[in-house]
Amino acid sequence: MQDWLEVTLRTLLSIFVLFLLTKLVGKRQISQLSFFEYITGISIGNLAAYVSLDLEATWYLGLISLGVWVAVSIGIEFLQLKSKKVRDLIDSKATVLIKGGKVLEDNLKKERLTSDELLEQLRKKDVFRVADVEFAIMEPSGDISVLLTRENQPITPAHLGIKVAPEHEPQTVIMDGKILxxxxxxxxxxxxxxxxxxxxxxxxxxxxYIAQVDAYRQLYVDLYDDHIKVPQPQLKAELYALLKKIEADLELFGLSTKNKEAKHMYERCAQEMRQVLKEMKPLLHH
Structure with missing residues (x-):
């Protein structure tokens, strides 16, 4: 067999084997590498190149080495799932960099992080003053998590005592002009x-181009032609307006009638409708 053809076939084989082994190792190998996983990724890539280019008779040993690397990687991941000590040994522990608005210089040196790099990471979290930070922690992945002091945290509906509807995943029902x-x-x-x-x-x-349906069965559409404006769903707003109109009508009927029994009934219904509106408002204004 000619050398160029053999290299081509081995390369295709290496790609196929590498794909299978990467699937075995899992997505974490790609999305969030630990130090060991980083070494594993480099080594597996080098071994795959060796299998592709080595024209000697021992090229198959590269496949064996690939299998050993992957087996060890999976074994270590299994131990990490079972033992916190192993996780701390492989991935290390999180390190507190800022506490109560005060930078912990010793921990900064321990992580070999300069003050400029720390401030850069804070700015990426939209934090520009160290004094606004209650805690800043360097995670084992190298990312920095930031907790602002209570007075600097964004206001949420929970702070205002407002209930909001739960968020459900929208379903994509049309993609590229085809129904799913x-x-x-x-x-x-x-x-x-x-x-x-x-x-x-x-x-x-x-x-x-894309159409999605939310949990309230409202359809949101994005067209190929960006110049065409599609009206946004108004079902919830229309329902809320209808309920408000019913409440107003009941109050009006109560004021208009001279029959005491009917007046009492309308007032009671209006009160019940107000309660319904109060309970439905978080859902209809979501």
Whole structure:
């Protein structure tokens, strides 16, 4: 066999084996490398290159070495899942860099981090004053987590005592102009409903780049043509307005009638409607 053909075949084999081994090692190998995983990734890449280019008869030993590296990596990950001591040994522990607005210089030196690098990381978290930081911790991955002091934390609905509706994952029902039936059935809908909604907003299926349905069955559409504006769903706003109108009508009926029994009934219904509005507001204003 000619050398160029042998190298080509071995390269294809290496790519295939490397793909399988990478799938075994898992996504963490790609998304968040520890020090050991970083070494493993480099070594596996070098071994794959060796298998591709070594024209000697012992090239298959490279495949054995690849298997050993992956087996050791999986074994260490298994031990990390079972033991915190192993996790601390392999990944190290988190280090507190700032506490109560005060930089801990000894810990900064321990992590070989300069003050400029610390300030840069804080700015990436939209923090520009060290005094605003309650805690800053360097994670084993090298990322820095920041907790602001209570008075500098953003206001949330919880701080104001406001209840909001839970957030559910939207389902993508159209992609590249094609209907995705599985996500559509996940939210209990079908193609007929989708066709009706598209007709209502005046767009055709072929013009839709992406369409998503939220937990309230409202359809959001993005078209290929960015110059065309699609009206946003108003179902929740319309429902809230309708409930407010019912409340106002009940109060008006109560004021208009001279029948005491009817007046009492209308007032009671209006009070119940106000309670319904109070409970529904977090959902309808989400």
């Amino acid at each position: 039936d599985e996500p559509l059935s996940t939210v209990g809908l079908n193609r007929r409903w989708l066709a009706t909604e598209l007709e209502t907003i005046g767009v055709t299926l072929e013009n839709v």
